Every structure is written in C-alpha cells, then in structure tokens.
Amino acid sequence: MAQIFHRSFNTIARVSIYGGLLLLGGLAYVSWVVEQSPLYTDAKLPLVQPIPFSHKHHTVDDGIDCRYCHTSVEKSAFAGLPSTETCMTCHSQLWTNAAMLEPVRASFLTGQSIAWTRVNALPDFVYFNHSIHIHKGIGCTTCHGQLGEMPITWKENTLYMRWCINCHKHPERYIRRREDVFKPIYDPPANQEELGRRLVKAYDVKTPTYLTSCETCHR
Amino acid sequence: MTLTRARREPRWQGGQRAAAGVSLLLLASCLAACRLDMHIQPRFDPYAPTDLFNDGRSERPMVPGTVAHGHLRTDTLLYTGRINGVVADEFPFPITAADLERGRERFNVYCTPCHDYTGSGRGMVVQRGFQHPAPPSYHIDRLMKAPVGHFFEVMTNGYGAMYSYAARVSVEDRWRIAAYIRALQLSQHATLDDVPAPERGALAGKAP
Known part of the structure; x- marks a missing residue:
C-alpha cells in the first residue's frame, strides 16, 4: 500500500x-x-485639559505647597480639586488678560464648574484613601511622579493591582519622612532601606500581611 | 423519480459536542470579563458630572442657612473674632506649643505665597506681580498694635485684594495661624535680652 x-x-x-x-x-x-504600554494603561500620556495647568510652574517656580489647592488630602479619601475661587485668589491679580485663563474667569463669573479631565482613576471596587498614605509617610510623588517636573500633568503609574501590592509588601522601599511628603520633586536617599525600616516602625505602618489582605483595599 | 432529501449526518459527535460546549463556555467567560459593571458602579465619584441636575454637578450645594447637627455657631469669639461686636485681643482657646507648631505649618502652606516666610509681604506671588495692592508687612506699627482677632477676621472674610480662606483653613487653624503671626512679629523685634540666658551663647557671632 x-x-x-x-x-x-x-x-x-x-x-x-x-x-x-x-x-x-x-x-x-x-x-x-x-x-x-501607555496604549493600554494611559500612563505617561499628557492629557488635554481646558486650561494647560502646569504643576511644575506652580510648585517649583512659585513654591506653592500641594495643600494650598488640594486642601482635603490630609483629612479625606479624596485629595480635593481646587475651586475656581482658589485659582482666582491669585489670578484675580496675575495674568488677568491671559487668554489661557479665560475658562477660569468664565467659571468664576457664571458659577459653572471647569470640566477637568480626570488623570488618575481607580476601579470602583477599590477602596483608596489619600489621608492614610500621607500620614504614614507616602509622598505625593511616589504615586503621582515628579510633579515638580510636569508642565502638563499625566498619570505616572499603571495603577495596576500588582503595582499597589508591590508597595504594600515593601513599604520600607518607598516611605519617607513626614516633612518630605509634599516635596514636588523627591529622590529617595542612598540609605532608603535603612531609613525606610526605621520609619515603618516609627510611623506604625501595618505589617505586609495586613496590608496585602484582600479587605484592606476591597471593602 | 422523487427527490428524497439525504438523511442529515449529525455534525458533531459525542466527544466533539462536549469539546464545543466547553470552548463556548470559555469564550463566554472571556466576553463576560469585558463587562465593566464592577469597575464603573452606579454611584457618583467625587466631582463626577451628571445629567440629573441643570448645573451638571452630582455634588449639590447646601441650601442657604443649613446648619448641621452640633454645628450651630454659638461661640461668637471662635467664629467671628469679636466680643460684643468689638475685635477681640484674646484667643478663644489656650494656645500651646503644639498649636503654634500647627500654626507655623498652616502659615507656611497658605500664607507664605504672598506674605513670605517672615511676614514681610514679599512672597513669591507678590514678586511675580501681585502688587496692586501688595500685602503689608506684619511688622508695621498698625499691624503690631492690631488685636489678634483682626488677623482672624482678615483670614475669615478676606481683606482688600485678599480672598477669604474660610473654605480652605479650618476655624481652629485660623486662630493658630494668628498666634503664629504674633510669634513672627516677636521674632522680628526681639533683642538678646528676650533669649533665655543659657541659650545666648548659641547665638554669639550669628547676628546678621
């Protein structure tokens, strides 16, 4: 065959x-x-906003503290976006003719909100609270990137669960002194590991077992 | 001749049918994973827009005159900085070292952009052009003599080109800032005699 x-x-x-x-x-x-990639995560992509707000200019050039505008970051889950009145505190006097700031003036006159595009958003099944991170020595730039170098704001990190867990497992790698939390540009010191272990103890940061248990973030 | 339809062979046989079922289930579960019901739940995030109201806001402004339980402002000194209508020169609560420290922190966050770290009125925003009018120095005679309630009142209601900070700084913190401004005024007019004797040695040779 x-x-x-x-x-x-x-x-x-x-x-x-x-x-x-x-x-x-x-x-x-x-x-x-x-x-x-940014294609999927949207990280590191500068966003188009109604006003091209520069964190670099306001924090580094002008030396304004994060909390001047994000007033609720130390006491609530949400960091808080400044009201138009906060913008106008300075801009009623500065750059009063700038076309760039027209949406701010219009909002102030009409009472209509400025429709900012959200930069960082978590899924609704995640519980996240800014204030506890601030009080335990996690700085703004750890998650939001070097804002003092951002002329236009972007989402710095993927906000994937494994990204959260990485820090919840090893907080000593990221924790900083409370007085450094609001620095718009921050690089960890050479002795981060040693300092981190000391701060984790001093600030009474919970154990990785607790920090990585499901109900810590999904409640 | 009559046309008889050929008997249809069953397309799938036993094992194949099971395999097809399993793959269909798998495919369905893939599709289910694309749903975002749990990611985007039927509730509003802070500041989320909505069509429900004409102004497009999901956060509703309070009805004017709303008073939450336990928030009736009966303590006029604490909330207005006045006693019987006269600007008060006393604090509504005792100021401790911790209060001063908190006052310093809040002052550095909310006041220094214009008033500067020493209260000279030459902060960065002023240097950038906020000059008509520029804020006065805390160290001029008028403000050295002003009652402490005056500073509280200015922070609460605004003054001249300065906006109110009542929405940004809590009532207690405004008093703590007022206390820190008093400390700043002392600092700029202190003499060596004001320094405790054991500390004077540390200052030797450091005068500007």
Whole structure:
C-alpha cells in the first residue's frame, strides 16, 4: 500500500509544531508588552485639559505647597480639586488678560464648574484613601511622579493591582519622612532601606500581611 | 423519480459536542470579563458630572442657612473674632506649643505665597506681580498694635485684594495661624535680652 503522506510532510510537521509554539510565545510576549504600554494603561500620556495647568510652574517656580489647592488630602479619601475661587485668589491679580485663563474667569463669573479631565482613576471596587498614605509617610510623588517636573500633568503609574501590592509588601522601599511628603520633586536617599525600616516602625505602618489582605483595599 | 432529501449526518459527535460546549463556555467567560459593571458602579465619584441636575454637578450645594447637627455657631469669639461686636485681643482657646507648631505649618502652606516666610509681604506671588495692592508687612506699627482677632477676621472674610480662606483653613487653624503671626512679629523685634540666658551663647557671632 502506498504511503499516504509524502516524506516532505516530516518537515512540514516539525515546522508547524515548533512554529506554532513560537507563535504562541510571540503572542504572549506581544500581549504582555501591550498590557504594559501607555496604549493600554494611559500612563505617561499628557492629557488635554481646558486650561494647560502646569504643576511644575506652580510648585517649583512659585513654591506653592500641594495643600494650598488640594486642601482635603490630609483629612479625606479624596485629595480635593481646587475651586475656581482658589485659582482666582491669585489670578484675580496675575495674568488677568491671559487668554489661557479665560475658562477660569468664565467659571468664576457664571458659577459653572471647569470640566477637568480626570488623570488618575481607580476601579470602583477599590477602596483608596489619600489621608492614610500621607500620614504614614507616602509622598505625593511616589504615586503621582515628579510633579515638580510636569508642565502638563499625566498619570505616572499603571495603577495596576500588582503595582499597589508591590508597595504594600515593601513599604520600607518607598516611605519617607513626614516633612518630605509634599516635596514636588523627591529622590529617595542612598540609605532608603535603612531609613525606610526605621520609619515603618516609627510611623506604625501595618505589617505586609495586613496590608496585602484582600479587605484592606476591597471593602 | 422523487427527490428524497439525504438523511442529515449529525455534525458533531459525542466527544466533539462536549469539546464545543466547553470552548463556548470559555469564550463566554472571556466576553463576560469585558463587562465593566464592577469597575464603573452606579454611584457618583467625587466631582463626577451628571445629567440629573441643570448645573451638571452630582455634588449639590447646601441650601442657604443649613446648619448641621452640633454645628450651630454659638461661640461668637471662635467664629467671628469679636466680643460684643468689638475685635477681640484674646484667643478663644489656650494656645500651646503644639498649636503654634500647627500654626507655623498652616502659615507656611497658605500664607507664605504672598506674605513670605517672615511676614514681610514679599512672597513669591507678590514678586511675580501681585502688587496692586501688595500685602503689608506684619511688622508695621498698625499691624503690631492690631488685636489678634483682626488677623482672624482678615483670614475669615478676606481683606482688600485678599480672598477669604474660610473654605480652605479650618476655624481652629485660623486662630493658630494668628498666634503664629504674633510669634513672627516677636521674632522680628526681639533683642538678646528676650533669649533665655543659657541659650545666648548659641547665638554669639550669628547676628546678621
């Protein structure tokens, strides 16, 4: 009886097996890259806002503290966006003719809110509270990036769960002195590990077991 | 001749049918994962917009005159800085070292952009052009003699080109800031005699 398959099918079979595996591996790699990329996470993409607000200018050039505008960051879950009145505290006198600031003046006159585009948003099943992070020595820039270097604001991190967990497992790598929390540009000192372990104890940061338990963030 | 329809072969056989069922289930679960019901729940985040109200805000302004339980402002000194209509020169609560420290922190956050860290009135925002009118120095005669309630009143109601800070700084913190302004005024007019004797040595040779 004649052979059903020609002998060249040996090669075809091999190529299709190894090629298939390679294709699967490639697909996995590509999806991993896409999942990490700004295309999927929106991280590091400057956002278009009604007013091109510069954190760099206000915090570093002018030396204004974060809390001047984000007034509720120390006492509530939400950091708080400044009311138009807060903007006008200075801009009723400064840059009063700037076209760039027209939406602020219009909002002040009409009482209509300025429709900012949200930069950081968590899924609704995540419980997050700014105040506890501030009080335990987690600085603004740890999550929000070097705001003192951002002429236009972007989301610095992916806000993936594994990104949160990384810090909840190793808070000593990120914690800083309370007096440094609101620095708009901050680089960890050389002795971060040693300082971090000391601060975790001093600020009574909960254990990684507690910090990584489900109900800490999903309540 | 009559046309009889050929008997249809069943397309799927036992094992195949099971495999197809499982893959369908898997596919369905993939689709289910694309739903965002839990990510975006039917509730408002802070400042979320809505079509429900004409002004587009989900956060509703309070009806004018609303008083929450336990928040009736009966303590006129604490809330207005006045006693019987006269600007008070006393604090509504005793000022401790901790209060002064808190006052310093709040002053540095909310006041220094214009008033400067020493209260000279030459803060960064003033240097950038907030000069018509520029804020006065705390160290002029008028403000050295002003009762402490005056500073509280200015923070609460605004003064000249300065807006009210009542929405940004709590009542107690405004008093603590007033206390710190008093400390700043002392600091700029202190002599060596005001320094406790054991500390004077530390200042030797450091005068500007």
